[in-house]
Amino acid sequence: MADVALRAGVSTTAVSLILNNRQGTRLSDDAAARVRAAADELGYRPNLTARALSTQKSHVIGFISEQVTTDRLASGLIRGALQEAKRQGHVLFIAETEGEADAVDEAVDALTDRQVDGIIYAATRPQTLRVPARVGNTPVVMLNAFSDDVDDAVLADEFTGAQDIVDLLLDAGHADGIVILGRSLDQPDDEWLTAAVQRRLGGIWSSLERHDVRPIAQLPCQPWSVKNGYEAVHDLLEAGIQPQALICLNDRLAFGAYRALSEANLTAGRDVAVISFDDDDIAVYLHPMLTTAAAPFEDMGALAVRLLLDEDHERGEHLVPMPLRVRDSVHLTRARAAQLAASNPEPDWTR
Structure with missing residues (x-):
């Protein structure tokens, strides 16, 4: 700091004030510019350990x-x-x-x-x-x-995200033939039943019950892998059961489901609606692109830092919304399309 002061022609106190961005000083802009230039030329770096001792x-x-x-x-x-x-x-x-x-x-x-x-x-x-x-x-x-x-935990809002998933599916007309892929509600508790999974399942069932809809099948499989998703849907189709819609508890299960459907000459988004969670990078490279509720990991990480540095924040759970990425794997049923057309007729341009 003394070297910077000597080169800039100011006192060491002035160097400290300028490099620490202290407000309200009477130092001129020219002096501040000389100090910063001298610091750059000399490769000056503050002693962070000393600063930490001073500022805590x-x-x-x-x-x-x-x-x-x-x-x-x-x-x-x-x-x-x-x-x-x-x-x-x-x-x-x-x-x-x-x-x-x-x-x-x-x-x-x-x-x-x-x-x-x-x-x-x-x-x-x-x-x-x-x-x-x-x-x-x-x-x-x-x-x-x-x-x-x-006290503080930053989490994805799994319950609301799951409700949004099901509401979108039902609004597209897929109330019949729904299959839940990944876990059965009747399945005994195990290491895979985390609080987040419980909330995800809770949101799904909350929305289904609100619309008085029951799934035709629940396919448990752990872990939620591409392989297990493929095998579960393959076995379902082999048993002669064709779903109208698949609610996959994560994208990896959906990736496997896509293959099983393709092998049965069925197409996601045309023959079977497929909807999921996480928004894996691969989701937009599937054909058709996968509709999914995104895991908001970057927003969660940023919020954790803000909470840590804000001593006055309210303690507790902090839920981050899961954005719904609406893509082509959920289609309108013919009945729903006709219903929407009847309620919103095309304008008569001949008048």
Whole structure:
């Protein structure tokens, strides 16, 4: 700082005020320009450790990942957090645990030792996670996860997203022959029945019951993979049951369903409506393009950062809407198209 002051011809106090963007000083614009130019020429960088000791803020956010870093879809949580942290002048320090309990403890120690301003604890699949007591007074926000030890959790609004999915399907006229692919409501609880899955199923059934509609079949399969989606729909068709509409509990199941339909000479969006969740990148490259409720991972990551840096926010669950990506895999039934045409006749241009 003394070197910058000497080159710019000002005091070290002036350099500190200018480089820290202090408002209300009487320093001229010319002096500020000389200081910034001198800092650039000399490669000056502030001592962040000293600044942290002075301000009690490190401008670093810790991000503990439960396999988020290695998941193509869920990595959007990191992208959103990175972008928002940068916008607010913070750096993201990421620690991957691979789901190992010891690794979580080590990650917490590494982050708190570096005096991060807060920790975001994120998971690929919504689940309840243990937050070590050694986190102390460091603020924590759960991201796509829950914890009995933390008040704040950022989650996708699965229930409303599922209701929107079913409402769209029924509004297109597909009230008969609906099949739910991925899980049966009657299925016993297991490791795959997370709170998020319960909410997704709850939203589906809430909308179906509101319209007095019952599915003709529920096809449980774990995990929700392309292979399992294919086999479940293939077996259904082999049994002589042709659905009018498939509600797939994630896009991977829908990808498998597309193949099974194609092998049976059926076309999604023409013979069978297909609707899903997540908005995987591949969804827009299917033919026809897949209608799906998007997992809002980037928005969730950004919100987690904002909550962490806002000491006055209201604690609790913070639900992020799932945007509905309406594409070609859901078609109007003939009956529904005729109904809409009757209620909205074409204008008579001959008058």
